[in-house]
Amino acid sequence: MSSTDLTGPTPVEMRQAMGCFASGVTVVTGVDDGEPVGFACQSFASVSLDPPMVLFCADHRGRAWPRIQAAGVFTVNVLGEHQADLCDRFGSSRGAKFEGLDWTPSAIGTPSLHDVLMRVHAEVHEVVVAGDHDVVIGRVVQLETPAPERPMLFFRGRFGVEDQHEYTAPDLWGWGDHWG
């Protein structure tokens, strides 16, 4: 089979496979017109040390990202293991994300969430459109490491890995036992 015969995975196959890559979970926050906005985000990474840069990927359908982009500054709040409630709150379109939530304005005005492992405060440097997401590259202006908590882990669509030892990866491509 030549590479031109390959049609590539479906969205479902992408989600099932990409879920095998364990990540932390963050909440990306900003302020637009005085109103705090934010969304749960696992596609976060360090990009450059000098100058200091980070990235995250934002779905075009999300309503928070266009407002954060308009403001030009954002904070990445890295969640601890005990903060599943924050992930639920910011990872769903149900309910008001900041209703009844304590937060503090950062030096750049963005919402700092409490009891997180780390906060990255940044200015939007570049936005690259990639398929149905924007890749957002930010220039870091301040870092904070408020709490030495254990991290929240997201793996195969669930939190943590301890209870997933019996999981059998779906045989998406009919490879049987020939993984790797």
Ligand SMILES: Cc1cc2nc3c(=O)[nH]c(=O)nc-3n(C[C@H](O)[C@H](O)[C@H](O)COP(=O)(O)OP(=O)(O)OC[C@H]3O[C@@H](n4cnc5c(N)ncnc54)[C@H](O)[C@@H]3O)c2cc1C
């Ligand atoms: C662990 C985890 C990791 C995630 N990682 C990422 C990531 O890396 N990048 C990313 O972009 N997203 C990610 N998400 C998804 C994102 O957090 C959610 O989609 C979140 O709700 C987006 O918030 P928002 O305020 O931007 O958009 P929302 O306003 O919450 O809208 C989200 C979706 O719901 C639809 N919607 C909203 N309100 C209504 C309504 N009343 N009726 C019908 N449809 C409606 C919107 O059109 C949109 O498609 C992640 C979620 C989780 C749980």
Ligand SMILES: NC(=O)c1ccc[n+]([C@@H]2O[C@H](COP(=O)([O-])OP(=O)(O)OC[C@H]3O[C@@H](n4cnc5c(N)ncnc54)[C@H](O)[C@@H]3O)[C@@H](O)[C@H]2O)c1
């Ligand atoms: N990058 C993202 O936009 C992203 C990442 C994770 C979860 N989510 C969304 O959060 C909700 C809850 O997720 P779940 O618990 O069902 O996990 P899931 O099983 O859908 O996610 C498994 C993996 O697929 C990838 N993925 C999922 N949705 C994606 C998207 N829209 N764009 C790019 N990659 C995506 C991520 O790598 C994730 O780790 C879903 O609506 C999901 O789409 C979005």
